[in-house]
Amino acid sequence: APCVAILGGGWRPSYPVPAGGGVRGAFSGAVHGSGAGAAAERAAGGAVSLVRDGEAECPEFRAYCWAFEELAECDERGVSGPLAAHWGIPVTEVPADEQWPLRDYPAHGPDRDDPFLFVYQPLLDAGLARARDQGASVVMSGDRGDLLMGENIYDYPSLFWRGQWRTLLSEFRIQTRRQGRPLRQIAKQYLWRPARAAVWPAHRAPRLRRGAQRAYRRFRPWQPTLPPWMGDQQANFDFEKISRLSRANLAFAKPALQARYSAIFTPMHLRGAVSSERMHAALGLAFADPWSDSRLISFVLAVPQRALNTTGYEKRVVKSAMSKLWPCEVRQTVGKTNPYPLFDRALRDRAIATVSDLLAEPKLGTRGWVDEGVLRRHYEGVRAGEPEHYTLWWALSAEMWLRAHFRD
Numbered sequence: 001a002p003c004v005a006i007l008g009g010g011w012r013p014s015y016p017v018p019a020g021g022g023v024r025g026a027f028s029g030a031v032h033g034s035g036a037g038a039a040a041e042r043a044a045g046g047a048v049s050l051v052r053d054g055e056a057e058c059p060e061f062r063a064y065c066w067a068f069e070e071l072a073e074c075d076e077r078g079v080s081g082p083l084a085a086h087w088g089i090p091v092t093e094v095p096a097d098e099q100w101p102l103r104d105y106p107a108h109g110p111d112r113d114d115p116f117l118f119v120y121q122p123l124l125d126a127g128l129a130r131a132r133d134q135g136a137s138v139v140m141s142g143d144r145g146d147l148l149m150g151e152n153i154y155d156y157p158s159l160f161w162r163g164q165w166r167t168l169l170s171e172f173r174i175q176t177r178r179q180g181r182p183l184r185q186i187a188k189q190y191l192w193r194p195a196r197a198a199v200w201p202a203h204r205a206p207r208l209r210r211g212a213q214r215a216y217r218r219f220r221p222w223q224p225t226l227p228p229w230m231g232d233q234q235a236n237f238d239f240e241k242i243s244r245l246s247r248a249n250l251a252f253a254k255p256a257l258q259a260r261y262s263a264i265f266t267p268m269h270l271r272g273a274v275s276s277e278r279m280h281a282a283l284g285l286a287f288a289d290p291w292s293d294s295r296l297i298s299f300v301l302a303v304p305q306r307a308l309n310t311t312g313y314e315k316r317v318v319k320s321a322m323s324k325l326w327p328c329e330v331r332q333t334v335g336k337t338n339p340y341p342l343f344d345r346a347l348r349d350r351a352i353a354t355v356s357d358l359l360a361e362p363k364l365g366t367r368g369w370v371d372e373g374v375l376r377r378h379y380e381g382v383r384a385g386e387p388e389h390y391t392l393w394w395a396l397s398a399e400m401w402l403r404a405h406f407r408d
Contacts, residue, residue: 066094131285
């Protein structure tokens with residue numbers, strides 16, 4: 001399959017692997033890490049059959065897996081283990097239960113070039129350090145795979161316009177059960193809004209569109225969705241401009257294609273790729289990122305988006321492409337595991353002292369970026385059992401960045 005060929009080429013580094021060095025893969029139970037890893041093993045130095053028979057040489061390939069004993073819901077060894085065993089790949093398990101976010105602060109902090117910091121930075125650093133100590137020179141992972149093959153993007157308007165209403169209703173009902181939301185809300189999010197955008201896409205009559213938007217906002221001003229601790233700070237920022245700059249700048253007529261392009265090229269996601277490169281380089285490792293291969297991106301943007309994702313059969317292309325590479329037990333169980341309980345452990349237990357110190361006299365408040373009192377009260381609520389706002393980590397990351405690199 002073209003997808004397998006592209007993945008295999010993406011795993012092969014464009015520079016020679018140093019003598020005595022090896023290739024290391026960060027495997028997981030997720031589709032993209034294990035799927036790309038299987039293709040990588042196939043393409044690492046020749047046909048896998050030749051490698052297995054000792055008739056061809058290739059750089060040593062070793063898999064790394066997060067091993068959770070206490071937080072069993074985060075553990076993915078049930079999938080990555082059978083896959084590695086099927087291909088004869090040695091596995092190093094990285095103990096993960098104690099590698100919670102903010103461990104050993106201020107270690108694992110943000111780089112001066114960017115306040116963006118991965119939530120699970122201590123866990124990532126522990127895995128990369130283990131790979132480096134075992135002689136790795138190149139580390140590969142399934143980063144960005146969700147953006148290309150998943151990301152909750154469904155082409156429901158095409159079902160509507162083709163008159164496949166029974167199929168559309170069936171898939172909407174699946175979404176209502178998954179999300180626990182009424183059918184009306186599901187239809188508004190996945191059908192009405194995309195269909196409305198398709199009637200007048202952003203690239204059609206852009207000047208007239210901007211004029212209409214300005215006229216509309218005179219009656220209904222644009223209101224950004226902000227964290228509660230930024231409610232009184234709106235005057236300090238041009239949020240409309242920030243929102244515009246944070247979106248991918250190429251428009252498509254089809255809403256699902258637009259959503260896919262935006263997922264891949266949104267500036268924040270691109271910054272994540274840069275951060276990954278920087279993180280590996282800091283440990284003297286090269287980073288191979290097959291899901292950023294331009295050929296694979298072109299392929300994903302060229303095929304109908306419904307071929308990539310169908311409700312109840314997500315990530316169709318990559319699963320089909322890997323079907324002959326995955327053993328049967330992996331095909332039946334492969335999925336995505338969320339390490340969120342590790343973050344929850346940090347916020348409500350292990351990192352309480354660190355978070356409290358960051359929020360005691362935050363530089364974010366001194367600069368007028370947040371209402372520090374509201375931010376502290378929000379965290380107190382989190383400690384009392386309330387859910388955290390999804391941007392809380394961004395505030396903590398920005399505060400760590402200011403403290404580490406700016407003394408004023």
